[in-house]
Amino acid sequence: MRIKLPRLPALGVYLALACLFAGAWLTHPAPKHSSFALISPVPAVTDEAAKPIYTSRFASSGLVDFVHSSAITALPDGSLMAVWFAGSREGAADVQVRSARFNVSTGEWGEEQVMATRDSTQQSTRKYIRKLGNPVIALAPDNRLWLFYVSVSMGGWAGSAVNVMVSDDFGVNWSAPRQLITSPFLNISTLVRSAPVFHVDGSIGLPVYHEFLGKFAEYLYLSADGEVIDKYRISHGNHSLQPAVVPLDGQRGIALLRYAGNTHHRVLASRTEDAGQTWSEPFPLDPSNPNSSLAAVATPEHGMLVALNDLQEGRFKLSLYLTDAKMVDWRLVHDLDKSPDPEGDPYSPLAYKEIIGKKFRDSSGELRQPLEAQFLDNLDNRVCKSEECEFEYEYPYFIRSPDGMYHLVYSWNNTFIKHVTFNDAWLSERLK
Amino acid sequence: MISLWQAHLSFAMIIFLVLPAFGLNKVWRIALLLALLAASFIPLGGLSLAAYLRSHIDDLAITSLVFMGWGCLRRLEMLPPAQKDHIGVLILFAVMALVLYPATLGLSDLDPYRRGFSPRPLLFVIAMLTFGAFYLRNYLAVVMLTGATLTFIAGLKPSHNYWDYLIDPLLGLYCCLALLVLATRWAYRRLITQRSPIRNKSV
Numbered sequence: 001m002r003i004k005l006p007r008l009p010a011l012g013v014y015l016a017l018a019c020l021f022a023g024a025w026l027t028h029p030a031p032k033h034s035s036f037a038l039i040s041p042v043p044a045v046t047d048e049a050a051k052p053i054y055t056s057r058f059a060s061s062g063l064v065d066f067v068h069s070s071a072i073t074a075l076p077d078g079s080l081m082a083v084w085f086a087g088s089r090e091g092a093a094d095v096q097v098r099s100a101r102f103n104v105s106t107g108e109w110g111e112e113q114v115m116a117t118r119d120s121t122q123q124s125t126r127k128y129i130r131k132l133g134n135p136v137i138a139l140a141p142d143n144r145l146w147l148f149y150v151s152v153s154m155g156g157w158a159g160s161a162v163n164v165m166v167s168d169d170f171g172v173n174w175s176a177p178r179q180l181i182t183s184p185f186l187n188i189s190t191l192v193r194s195a196p197v198f199h200v201d202g203s204i205g206l207p208v209y210h211e212f213l214g215k216f217a218e219y220l221y222l223s224a225d226g227e228v229i230d231k232y233r234i235s236h237g238n239h240s241l242q243p244a245v246v247p248l249d250g251q252r253g254i255a256l257l258r259y260a261g262n263t264h265h266r267v268l269a270s271r272t273e274d275a276g277q278t279w280s281e282p283f284p285l286d287p288s289n290p291n292s293s294l295a296a297v298a299t300p301e302h303g304m305l306v307a308l309n310d311l312q313e314g315r316f317k318l319s320l321y322l323t324d325a326k327m328v329d330w331r332l333v334h335d336l337d338k339s340p341d342p343e344g345d346p347y348s349p350l351a352y353k354e355i356i357g358k359k360f361r362d363s364s365g366e367l368r369q370p371l372e373a374q375f376l377d378n379l380d381n382r383v384c385k386s387e388e389c390e391f392e393y394e395y396p397y398f399i400r401s402p403d404g405m406y407h408l409v410y411s412w413n414n415t416f417i418k419h420v421t422f423n424d425a426w427l428s429e430r431l432k
Numbered sequence: 433m434i435s436l437w438q439a440h441l442s443f444a445m446i447i448f449l450v451l452p453a454f455g456l457n458k459v460w461r462i463a464l465l466l467a468l469l470a471a472s473f474i475p476l477g478g479l480s481l482a483a484y485l486r487s488h489i490d491d492l493a494i495t496s497l498v499f500m501g502w503g504c505l506r507r508l509e510m511l512p513p514a515q516k517d518h519i520g521v522l523i524l525f526a527v528m529a530l531v532l533y534p535a536t537l538g539l540s541d542l543d544p545y546r547r548g549f550s551p552r553p554l555l556f557v558i559a560m561l562t563f564g565a566f567y568l569r570n571y572l573a574v575v576m577l578t579g580a581t582l583t584f585i586a587g588l589k590p591s592h593n594y595w596d597y598l599i600d601p602l603l604g605l606y607c608c609l610a611l612l613v614l615a616t617r618w619a620y621r622r623l624i625t626q627r628s629p630i631r632n633k634s635v
Contacts, residue, residue, distance in 0.1 A: 027585055028550075028594070119478070127487040181596060186601055215538075
C-alpha cells in the first residue's frame with residue numbers, strides 16, 4: 001500500500017498554520033498570579049490615651065432621590081471619597097453614579113458630584129444603555145483611583161455589564177468609561193458590589209457575581225491597567241451573590257457571600273489559600289442573612305469586622321460583628337442602625353415621622369442638620385408604601401484607611417448614604 | 433474603535449444575509465450591501481444604527497465576520513455555491529457553543545471561558561481542528577479558525593480571551609438551528625424514501 005504524501009503547496013500551508021499557532025502559543029503564556037497586597041499594617045490603637053471615636057454623618061445631601069449601593073475609599077491626604085447611585089428609583093433611566101468628598105479639615109462631606117450617567121456611559125461605550133447600577137471605588141497602591149459600576153443595555157440586572165473609569169489625580173479628572181469584557185455570552189450577567197482587592201504586582205482582584213442562569217460569585221483578575229486577564233469561580237449554582245473578599249495575608253483570604261437561596265438563610269463563606277485562584281466550597285456561618293449585601297474588613301488582630309443584616313427577613317437592622325479568622329466566634333459589637341420595632345413592623349406615617357426625625361438628628365452630622373425639616377416634608381415611597389412606613393439599613397461597604405480608622409457607608413432608608421467612622425479604641429471599649 | 437468598524441460591517445452583512453435576494457442582479461446586490469453599510473451610520477438618539485445593534489448582540493467573533501463574509505460573497509456570486517464542507521463548519525461551531533455557553537453561564541461547576549485567558553491548551557485543540565479541516569479540504573473552517581487566531585495574536589478585539597475571537601452566541605445559535613433544520617430535512621427525506629417502496633408494492 002502506498003502512503004499518499006501531501007504535495008508541496010499543501011506542505012507549505014501546514015507549515016504556515018503551524019507557525020501561526022506556534023506564534024499564538026508563544027505570545028500568550030498563562031497570566032502570572034500575584035499575592036494579595038496588604039496595606040502597610042497599622043498597629044492597633046490600644047494606647048490608654050487613645051480616645052474612642054465613633055462618629056456618623058450623611059455623605060449624600062440630595063433630598064428627593066432614591067440613593068443606594070454606596071462605596072468608599074481613603075485618599076492619601078486623609079480625605080475620603082464615596083460613590084453611590086441616585087435616581088427617581090432603582091433601575092430608573094435617570095439613575096446617576098454620584099460622588100462626594102470628605103474634607104478632613106472640616107470633618108464634613110462636600111457637595112454631590114455626578115460621576116456617570118446613562119448618557120455619558122452610552123457616549124463612551126458606544127452602546128445603548130438602559131440603566132446604571134452599583135458603583136465601587138478603590139485607590140490602588142500605585143495611587144490610581146478606580147471606579148467600577150454596573151450598566152444594563154437590555155433586560156434586567158441579569159443583563160448587566162461592568163464599566164470602568166480611572167483617575168490619575170485622585171478623582172479630579174477621570175477617563176471615559178469603558179466596558180470590561182467578562183462573559184462570552186453577549187458580555188452580560190456580571191455585576192460588582194464589593195470592594196476590589198489589590199495584589200502585589202498591581203493587579204486588581206474584583207469580586208463580581210452573576211445573576212442570569214445561575215447566581216454565583218467570581219473573582220475577576222485584572223491587570224494593573226484594568227484589563228481582564230483571568231477569572232476564578234468562588235461559588236457555583238444558584239444561591240450566592242455579592243462576595244466580600246477579605247485578604248488575611250499574602251495567600252489566604254475569605255469571601256463572605258450574600259445567600260440568595262431558599263434553604264438555610266445564613267451568611268456563606270469560602271476560603272482561598274492561593275490568593276484567590278481556588279476557593280473552597282461555600283459553607284454557612286452563624287449569622288443569618290435575609291438575602292442582603294454584607295461587608296467585611298480585616299482587623300489588626302487577624303480577625304474580621306463584618307457589617308450585616310443579621311435577620312431572617314427584612315433589612316430593618318444593620319449590625320456590626322467581630323469574628324476570628326476561623327469565623328467560629330461571633331461577637332456583636334454594635335447595632336449600627338435599627339428600627340425601634342424589634343420585628344421591623346411598619347409604622348403609620350405620623351409615628352414614623354417622629355422617629356425618623358430623631359434618627360436623622362442622630363445620624364446626619366452638623367452640616368446636614370439644617371436639612372431635617374425639608375427631609376421630613378419629602379418622605380415618600382422610598383420609605384412609605386400604602387400608609388405603612390419602614391426602616392431599611394442596607395448595603396454596607398467597609399474599609400480601613402491607612403491611618404487605622406474604620407469607615408463604613410450604607411443606605412440609610414434609601415434616602416441618604418450614611419458614613420460611620422470609628423477607631424480601635426472604640427472597638428476595644430465595646431468589647432470590654 | 434475597531435469594534436465600531438466591526439459593528440458597521442456586522443450590521444450590513446447580517447441584514448444583507450437576512451433579506452431575500454429580491455431577484456436582483458449582481459451589481460444591484462453589491463449596491464444593496466453598500467447601501468446597508470451606509471445605513472449603519474444613520475444616527476438615532478446619539479448612537480448609530482450599528483451601535484444599537486451592537487448593544488444587543490455585542491461585538492461578534494472574527495469567525496462570524498468570516499462566515500458572514502463568505503455568505504455575502506456567495507450571495508454576490510463571487511464564490512461557488514456551498515459545498516458539503518459547510519456542514520462541518522456548522523457542527524464545529526455548534527459543538528463549541530454547547531461546550532462554552534451553558535457551563536460559563538453557571539449550569540456547570542466548570543468554567544470553560546476561563547481557558548481562553550490561558551489559551552495554550554485551547555490553542556492546541558484549535559490547531560488540531562484547523563489541520564484536520566485543511567486535510568479534509570474544509571477551507572471555510574480553515575479560514576475562520578486561522579482568521580480568529582491571527583486577529584487574536586494581533587489583539588484586534590478589546591478582549592484578551594481567545595474564546596471571544598472564536599465564537600459568539602449569534603454564530604452558535606445559527607449553527608445549532610441550521611443543524612436542526614438539516615437534521616429534520618434528512619429525517620423527513622428518509623421517512624419518505626422508506627415509505628415509497630411500500631407504496632410501490634401495494635400498487
